Amino acid sequence: MKALLWLVGAIIVAALAFYFLTDMSTPESAFEQQNTMQQQNLPMVTPIEHATMILDWGGTILYTDPVGDASAFAGKPAANIVVVTDIHGDHFSTSTLAAVVGPNTALIVPQAVMDQLPAELASRATVMNNGQTRTEQGIEISAIPMYNLPESADSRHTKGRGNGYVMEKDGARVYVAGDTAGIPEMRALTDIDMAFVPMNLPYTMSVEEAADAVLDFAPARAYPYHYRSPDGLADVEKFKQLVNAGNPDIEVVLLDWYSNQ
DSSP states (O other): OHHHHHHHHHHHHHHHHHHHHHHHTSOOOHHHHHHHHHHTTOOEEEEEETTEEEEEETTEEEEESOOSOGGGGTTSOOOSEEEOOOSSTTTOOHHHHHHHOOTTOEEEEOHHHHTTSOHHHHTTEEEOOTTOEEEETTEEEEEEOOOOSSOOTTSSSOTTTSOEEEEEETTEEEEEOOSOOSOHHHHTOOSOSEEEEOOOTTTSOOHHHHHHHHHHHOOSEEEEOOOEETTEEOOHHHHHHHHHHHOTTSEEOOOOSOTTO
């Protein structure tokens, strides 16, 4: 009987040890993630939908491509900076911009977007085109190309019309790719801490091409975003597997961009 009791006790102790060790290896809690991001001078990410997100970078609030019902931003911190990548409706909405761009908001757009802004918004916008850099509220913003491959005059995204953005603050660098293929300008990037990469054929690129491009420029963290297409949502789990098979040091972060799908 004593031997049996000893065996049962040993099993319980082993089970408890396995539980606690397993629990310690689970992903960080939201609080721990926030502390980690703050310690690394990186922004906290709030996905809104598709290409729209909010970045809280040490209290400076950036919106990317705000579209859709303005109620999605209710209760969220007001934007200090808004960047728009392109003219298409999943990136650019004059009604949403009118709702979220305040009197002190820096609105940054490519020329093609400026050309379509109503007068009031246009008077408050700053044009940035590929290759240009400016600093807004302590964040250095560089506009880089985003376009389809192979290049053609009638492609959905021609080189020079829209912007991807590389944003830098306190040595940390964030890349928002916009609508693009795995272009040479993306693959040549260096020292990227967070990369938001699209994958939705026929508009941008496949999961495989996106993974291959990410492996080339090797950001510390890669975030699949903008992955809805006419056929549904891209297989971001496959993207994660491909990236981690090629480079396990890249952290692939899967956020919920389509909670209403």
